[in-house]
Amino acid sequence: MTHFGFVSTVPPTRCGLATFTEALADALLDDPRSSASVVRVLDAPDGTGLTGRLAFAGPSVDLIAGRPRTVRQAAAMLSGCDVAIVQHEYGIYGGADGEEVVALLEATASPAIVVLHTVLPDPTAHQHEVLIAVCRRASVVIVMTERARMTLARVFGVDGPRVRVVPHGVTTMVAAAPPAGSTRRVLTWGLISPGKGLEWGIRAMSLLRDVHPQVHYLMAGQTHPKVIAQSGERYRTKLAGLVAQLELEQRVRLDGRYLDPAELARLLATADAVLLPYDSTDQATSGVLAEAVAAGIPVVATGFPHAIELLAGGAGIVVPHRDPESMADALRAILTTDAVAHAMRRSAALSSANTSWLAVAEQYRAIAAELVHLQLV
The missing domain is CATH 3.40.50.2000 (Glycogen Phosphorylase B;)
Incomplete structure (x- = not known):
């Protein structure tokens, strides 16, 4: 014992x-x-x-x-x-x-x-x-x-x-690709705080207006408790303002709920891609990244250390920091080319074995x- x-x-x-x-x-x-x-x-x-x-x-x-x-x-x-x-x-x-x-x-x-x-x-x-x-x-x-x-x-x-x-x-099992529908969903989840780079993700969505089916971006998660204590909901308010400024209200949504594992699993089953536009160049570990790859969802992430290592096998695309154009290009490749998305899902299954x-x-x-x-x- x-x-x-x-x-x-x-x-x-x-x-x-x-x-x-x-x-x-x-x-x-x-x-x-x-x-x-x-x-x-x-x-x-x-x-x-x-x-x-x-x-x-x-x-x-x-x-x-x-x-x-x-x-x-x-x-x-x-x-x-x-x-x-x-x-x-x-x-x-x-x-x-x-x-x-x-x-x-x-x-x-x-x-x-x-x-x-x-x-x-x-x-x-x-x-x-x-x-x-x-x-x-x-x-x-x-x-x-x-x-x-x-x-x-x-x-x-x-x-x-x-x-x-x-x-x-990781807790999430590999999810099947979502059925073809009238929209494509890009997902970011986790506790929200400055440094998550969500403003760059929102700007990337403004460059995908021409993609059909239409691309919807969901950012799910509460604001981090320590951020709330220091500055309230200032960052979330700033993000909502950017959505309105870019006229993306019908394409971008902030969901302020904290997701339990069952809710997260249901949400992952609807995602065509996961976007991690983090500002940090030093992040050694990301649980969100690990869960996304384990679920078999194609990932677009900035070049923080865990992403560079975990996505090297082909489970996603690493893009430069603070670069919405590169994020949009990577998402476009995944969302409009089935062969690209399928290859990433296969690579993800290999990358997350035994985790x-x-x-x-x-x-x-x-x-x-x-x-x-x-x-x-």
């Missing part, structure tokens, strides 16, 4: 790390020999409890930014686990660049698997210092792409057998078993 300690944002928090941790935990706990404790990472007390399966997984504590007592409580809980699985993103922990996670790792007696969601090719001096400190205190460091592994070695000097590449898990959450969880389970064995010898 393995008792896992999960450290991350978790539902009811809505963000990529929370979704990732819930899915990984669900898959690991599918084995009745596994159990869990949960350290929920928060900016401030929110008066809520855990939701979903993690609410019933086992004991939990909150790790609250700027409160050293919660670091001690979390470390005490994790020290009673066989293995801690710690999700790392600079923005979720307290202190400058999330440095408070270092104290948590130092105080935890159990071996720790640290999962890096961001590996910056050009970090600040303090970001560099924090990530090196995190990796020194990890028993195993997981990255999700070969590019991230190479960046971790080149920029941070972290390499060797402690660094493992385990892909981002179901159950398959990914088996890799985590094997790593955990290694660490437990080392503790015993």
Whole structure:
């Protein structure tokens, strides 16, 4: 039996790390020999409890930014686990660049698997210092792409057998191509925030007015909670204004709902293409990209590292950043040439083999078993 300690944002928090941790935990706990404790990472007390399966997984504590007592409580809980699985993103922990996670790792007696969601090719001096400190205190460091592994070695000097590449898990099965209809649907989904580049996607739609059947663009997702706290719905309002300015109200729609897995699966079944017009040139991992490829939907994405690696096999087209003309050209090729779309769907099936959450969880389970064995010898 393995008792896992999960450290991350978790539902009811809505963000990529929370979704990732819930899915990984669900898959690991599918084995009745596994159990869990949960350290929920928060900016401030929110008066809520855990939701979903993690609410019933086992004991939990909150790790609250700027409160050293919660670091001690979390470390005490994790020290009673066989293995801690710690999700790392600079923005979720307290202190400058999330440095408070270092104290948590130092105080935890159990071996720790640290999962890096961001590996910056050009970090600040303090970001560099924090990530090196995190990796020194990890028993195993997981990255999700070969590019991230190479960046971790080149920029941070972290390499060797402690660094493992385990892909981002996916929940969506390969969807059949949507039936021919009176429109073509382009889809972007996920939490909305400046930097997602959605304005470039909207501008690309204005260049596809001549395509028949007519192209409709759906952007589905709530505004990121941290963006709401800082600037409200300013970005979404700006996007709606651009839609009106370009007279695209009948072709572009913003859906502000947070999609649960069943809703997302139904939506993916209607999509002819997925557009990821992200501004970031550094994004090491994208769960949305992984899910789109696993669903077999042709993808047009800007050249962030995960897209360059995952789409290299032909599952989509990589385009320059902030370039609506190139986005429109790529979408036109997919939406008007069946052979192009079919070839991408076939490539996607090959690219996403063995990335179901159950398959990914088996890799985590094997790593955990290694660490437990080392503790015993």
